[in-house]
Amino acid sequence: MATNVNNNHCTICKKEGFLSKCRECSKLFCYSHLVDHRDELRKQLDEIGSTCDLLRQSLVEQRFQLQNQSSIQQIEQWERHSINKIRQTAEEAKQLILRSTTTHIAEIQRQLDKLTDQLRQTSRNDNCGIDLSQWKLELAKLTEALYKPPNFYAIEDSTPLVTNIIAKVQRGMYLRITVVLIVTM
Structure with missing residues (x-):
């Protein structure tokens, strides 16, 4: 998910210091904002999963409605x-x-x-x-x-x-x- 980088600044708080680079979006984050960013990515992943589940449910309903x-x-x-x-x-x-x-x-x-x-x-x-x-x-x-x-x-x-x-x-x-x-x- 993240790699350690020693230069530049955090994308959120602009602080310099020990930063990690997100493998997904390539942005730099300090430790506290990296945790927030990971939580946000998990939340987005959960939303995608929920959308997939809704689509799967719609597919099931479509099969039943086919006769109509x-x-x-x-x-x-x-x-x-x-x-x-x-x-x-x-x-x-x-x-x-x-x-x-x-x-x-x-x-x-x-x-x-x-x-x-x-x-x-x-x-x-x-x-x-x-x-x-x-x-x-x-x-x-x-x-x-x-x-x-x-x-x-x-x-x-x-x-x-x-x-x-x-x-x-x-x-x-x-x-x-x-x-x-x-x-x-």
Whole structure:
């Protein structure tokens, strides 16, 4: 902290004599003022430490407040909106397939009921002059239609369903970094 110097004078009281030079500020002090100066330096060091502690506390608070930033909330809103759009589109596609399948099965049921009614009518009337091969062919067609339903395809459209979001971060004077985040679907 201090070195002994035998000439010059004390920075505070201007007295000459046995003086010490402060390593920090290179000023000369007599013994009594050197003690005061050291106390002042300790006080300044304590203030710097307190300022560091306050800054550390502010950093902790900033981490907790991050979720409340409007930019984070905006991204979360975009996320929810995008997910809802995707879910809605997927649900519409599934409903289309379910409706088509239900319609297909109902049509087979209708044709089978018609064929069954014709068979019953023929049985009641004891009419054996009917072409059985025609009914067998109709029944085979219905069976094939049941076990080989129409093909359904899921084709991805190249038109984006969800818009991109771009997050830009420009840091302050100590951290000069620009981060760009582009999310694509």
